[in-house]
Amino acid sequence: MNDPEQLPLRVFYRIVWTNPPTIHDVQANPSLLTRPRVGNPEYLRLQTGISVFRTLAQARRTAIARPPWSGDGYIARIVIPDDAEFRIERTTKSRGHYTLWADSKAILSWIDAVEPVKIAEDFTHG
Numbered sequence: 001m002n003d004p005e006q007l008p009l010r011v012f013y014r015i016v017w018t019n020p021p022t023i024h025d026v027q028a029n030p031s032l033l034t035r036p037r038v039g040n041p042e043y044l045r046l047q048t049g050i051s052v053f054r055t056l057a058q059a060r061r062t063a064i065a066r067p068p069w070s071g072d073g074y075i076a077r078i079v080i081p082d083d084a085e086f087r088i089e090r091t092t093k094s095r096g097h098y099t100l101w102a103d104s105k106a107i108l109s110w111i112d113a114v115e116p117v118k119i120a121e122d123f124t125h126g
Contacts, residue, residue, distance in 0.1 A: 009088055012052035012078045012098060013059035014107075019074045019114045026050060026076075026107040046091055049099040050107070052078060058096035063117040077113040084110070 016025035028048050053059035056075060063069040078100075080086055086102035100107070 009098075010080045010082075012054065012080070012088075012100065013056050014050065014052050014076045014078055014111075015059055015063045015069055015117070016074050016076045016114070017072075019116075021074070021076050021108060021111055021114060023104050023108055026111075027104045046099050049087075049101040052088075052098050052100045054096035054098065058094075060117060062094065069117060071118055073117050074114050075117060076111045078107060078110045079112050080110055 014021075014026065018025060028050055053062065056077070059075045063073055063075065064071050080088075080102075084102065084106065086100060086106075088098050088100050091097060091099040
């Protein structure tokens, strides 16, 4: 099995609120910039990008375990085209967490699949 951290950086997963995702789901959160952590320029820098995860499982675990999602929402798969203009960095201590900087409309156009955070359990017998 390939280590997701070693795969080419072209496929990521974003926790979103809507299906289909809207521009608001892929924008940096400007409201956080009005409440900067005093003396932490790294926090401000990260807030100008969006959080994404390297694997679907990492995004799902985060969306289930952490507020504000706590199991709600969707996970969007972002496939970044070869000719895209973007910057991505491995950020924070969370496993598989990256920050993506790119035009929000472009990011929205790169989404090719969306699924619920919670997968319905299969109750079939047999």
